[in-house]
Amino acid sequence: MCKNRIIKNPHTSPFGIFFLTVIFLFLFILCTGCKNDKDLTESGDESKTQFWYVLNNGTVEEVSGITDRGAASLLPWTIQERITDIALYHQNLYFLVNGSGLFTISSEEDNHFIIKTLYDPGYFEYKTVTSIMPFHISGNNDGIVCHLYFNSMIFPFPIDDSLYDNANLITLTPSENRLFIEELYPLTPEQEPHWEIVRMLPVNKDSLYLEWKNSQKSYSEFKYSCYSVTRRNDREIQWQEFLAAYGFISISDKKTPEQLRLLCERVIRDSLRQKKETTFHFFVEDKESHVTTRYIKKASVPMTDADFEIITVKIFKDEKGYYALVDSGFIYYIKAGNNNIRKISLPSLPVHFHYTDFFIMNNSVFMAWEESLFVNVGVAGLLILKDTPL
Numbered sequence: 001m002c003k004n005r006i007i008k009n010p011h012t013s014p015f016g017i018f019f020l021t022v023i024f025l026f027l028f029i030l031c032t033g034c035k036n037d038k039d040l041t042e043s044g045d046e047s048k049t050q051f052w053y054v055l056n057n058g059t060v061e062e063v064s065g066i067t068d069r070g071a072a073s074l075l076p077w078t079i080q081e082r083i084t085d086i087a088l089y090h091q092n093l094y095f096l097v098n099g100s101g102l103f104t105i106s107s108e109e110d111n112h113f114i115i116k117t118l119y120d121p122g123y124f125e126y127k128t129v130t131s132i133m134p135f136h137i138s139g140n141n142d143g144i145v146c147h148l149y150f151n152s153m154i155f156p157f158p159i160d161d162s163l164y165d166n167a168n169l170i171t172l173t174p175s176e177n178r179l180f181i182e183e184l185y186p187l188t189p190e191q192e193p194h195w196e197i198v199r200m201l202p203v204n205k206d207s208l209y210l211e212w213k214n215s216q217k218s219y220s221e222f223k224y225s226c227y228s229v230t231r232r233n234d235r236e237i238q239w240q241e242f243l244a245a246y247g248f249i250s251i252s253d254k255k256t257p258e259q260l261r262l263l264c265e266r267v268i269r270d271s272l273r274q275k276k277e278t279t280f281h282f283f284v285e286d287k288e289s290h291v292t293t294r295y296i297k298k299a300s301v302p303m304t305d306a307d308f309e310i311i312t313v314k315i316f317k318d319e320k321g322y323y324a325l326v327d328s329g330f331i332y333y334i335k336a337g338n339n340n341i342r343k344i345s346l347p348s349l350p351v352h353f354h355y356t357d358f359f360i361m362n363n364s365v366f367m368a369w370e371e372s373l374f375v376n377v378g379v380a381g382l383l384i385l386k387d388t389p390l
Contacts, residue, residue: 168197
């Protein structure tokens with residue numbers, strides 16, 4: 001005679017209790033191990049750690065958050081009010097804004113950041129600003145170099161040749177309440193009035209490589225020079241020298257620092273998309289010198305392939321390590337002397353919104369963001385993540 005098999009309720013049997021205990025311990029260990037990947041959106045009271053700001057017609061307004069404003073306000077990125085660069089100067093962080101100038105964070109009061117604008121719309125109107133580089137050699141010989149150019153797309157009157165006499169290179173010296181501007185002329189405008197600087201490439205704390213363009217109706221020509229900011233002199237260089245400074249280093253090259261290579265490889269593994277051949281560009285910016293070094297991981301197929309794509313990753317480097325901003329909404333980071341790679345999840349953005357640049361200082365992350373659709377940009381602003389666990 002066969003006996004019925006009796007299965008006891010695991011919630012009441014000693015074996016069931018032991019089994020559940022093992023499961024809970026396993027889950028606890030697993031969750032503990034996952035603490036390396038931190039989520040800023042689950043850090044408690046967001047009103048005390050997240051500060052959102054919107055650029056609005058020459059002002060920087062604090063808001064509770066951002067929402068999808070739609071495509072009605074989209075304008076080309078060259079003329080839209082947006083943050084184009086971030087730089088550290090005399091331990092203050094400065095943000096370069098298209099058509100306006102600079103703003104900075106002057107202080108923090110009652111758990112709110114105080115924004116100070118150093119705008120000069122009379123000077124920056126009808127101009128596109130691209131990048132800045134702080135410099136300091138000795139004494140009072142310091143400032144912020146800025147590259148900008150006259151933008152005929154937004155000029156409401158007939159264009160006169162005299163407009164091209166405007167400097168493409170200026171120095172900005174912030175004071176307590178205003179911005180002092182000095183125009184630099186590596187070339188004499190009277191001698192070569194149609195030559196414009198179209199690209200500024202910092203190579204060290206004093207020197208800039210400049211790309212010049214002369215546009216005529218039937219042709220365009222280029223030339224290149226190296227400009228010393230402190231000595232205010234310019235020397236011609238060959239395009240090969242400029243290209244070498246602007247060129248990309250393979251992440252597998254021996255010149256690539258080991259921790260940077262590990263960080264890039266992790267970003268690549270997490271970012272690869274199915275059935276896509278992908279090339280990665282890594283732009284590594286040094287906190288102190290503001291010099292950018294470029295690295296690359298090439299795809300295995302030619303760029304003409306239909307499934308080819310390029311992913312650009314901005315990397316911030318300071319004395320503590322490397323930090324990579326990934327468009328999927330994460331910051332990956334690796335600390336000096338430690339090969340463990342961690343990541344934090346950034347606050348989510350509406351559709352067509354992206355984080356475009358960032359800077360880390362005093363345990364806070366400063367994130368430039370904007371609404372973008374191909375070459376057009378809509379609303380733009382700044383997010384400050386205070387007391388970030390990096």
